[in-house]
Amino acid sequence: MAAGATISVKGLAHAFRSGSGSVSALDGVDLEVPAGGYASLMGSSGAGKSTLLAILGGLEPPQRGSVVVGDTDLSRLRGDGLARYRRSTVGFVFQHFGLIGTLSALENVELATILTRLPRPARRARTLALLHAVGLGQRTTHKPGELSGGERQRVAIARALANEPRLILADEPTGNLDEASARGVIExxxxxxxxxxxxxxxxxxxxxxxxxxxxxxxxxxxxxLAATCHQSGEGRRSG
Ligand SMILES: Nc1ncnc2c1ncn2[C@@H]1O[C@H](COP(=O)(O)OP(=O)(O)O)[C@@H](O)[C@H]1O
Ligand SMILES: [Mg+2]
Incomplete structure (x- = not known):
């Protein structure tokens, strides 16, 4: 797997049109996350967290400021360029999982591997390896409705890994989970x-x-408001 991508954001501002005026969502954000870093983002509802993730993930072009992920300057990309960046670099995990209810766990993940343009047998092999990696090797034929919340989020995480992303963006991935499932997903x-x-x-x-x-x-x-940093791995427990 490719190594993690550095995040470098400077002076990022973003506003949404609303009626006759506009709503400022981001107002001069500076942020650095090193390659292979693990960062958490907190803030009350409406603080701009999802907007920041949408920009870092190439879903929204940055309006003002500079956003560089790995060696890609997102402020220079539009439409197709952003789509290519998303495909090659980013894995998204959402609070509401975003799985397709009529497809099995295997089909949900395999669908995402289509973007890799690998041959079909290689895509199937990668799909099974990912479901195994998230602990769902025995649940491949289950549909989302037949899985617990924690299991659904594991499928979504496997899907996020389908393109071997250098950056994983998870927007409140445990927001819909009970405490034990949330811990499992974070671990x-x-x-x-x-x-x-x-x-x-x-x-x-x-x-x-x-x-x-x-x-x-x-x-x-x-x-x-604040960004604090300690030695990578400190304060975390694996397993
Ligand atoms: N598509 C949109 N259109 C208009 N306003 C939006 C849109 N998305 C977000 N906003 C506004 O931008 C601000 C930040 O929203 P958001 O990034 O979703 O915050 P958070 O994820 O921290 O709750 C809020 O005031 C929100 O109402
Ligand atoms: Mg949000």
Whole structure:
């Protein structure tokens, strides 16, 4: 797997049109996450967390400021360029899983491997390896409705890994899970981070989860309030 991508954000500002005016979502964000870093992002509802992830993930072009991920300057990309960046670099995990209800766990993950343009047997092999890696080797034929919340999020994490991303962006991945499932999902993300070396940014409202990250970022009203850092791995427990 390719090594993690560095995140470097400078002076990022972003506003949404709303009626006759505009709503400022990000207001001068500076942020550095080293390659292979594991960062948490906290902030109250409306602080701009999802907007920041959407920009880092190439879903929204940055309006003002500079956003560089790995060797890609996102402020220079539009449409197709951003789509290529997403395909090659980013894995998304969402609070509501985003799985297709009529497809099995295997089909949900395999669908994402199509973007890799690997031959079909290689895609099937990668899909099975990923489901195995997230602990769902025995659940491949189950549909989302036949899985627990924690298991659904594991399928979504396997799907996020289908393109071997250098950056994983997880937007409140435990927001819909009970405490035990949430812990399992976070431990899985930490394990995958340690094994694969990808850069991880996790949005959470849970202080304990945020505290496990080697870099903790707080966002308020579109601005970084504080970013603290400690030695990679410190404060976290594997397994
Ligand atoms: N598509 C949109 N259109 C208009 N306003 C938006 C849109 N997305 C987000 N916003 C506004 O931008 C601000 C930040 O939203 P968001 O990034 O979703 O915050 P968070 O994820 O921290 O809750 C909020 O004021 C929100 O209402
Ligand atoms: Mg959000």
């Amino acid at each position: 899985l993300l930490e394990q995958l981070h340690a094994e694969r070396g990808c850069t991880v940014l996790v949005v959470t409202h849970n202080r304990a989860i945020a505290g496990r990250a080697s870099q903790q970022i707080a966002l308020s009203r579109g601005r970084i």
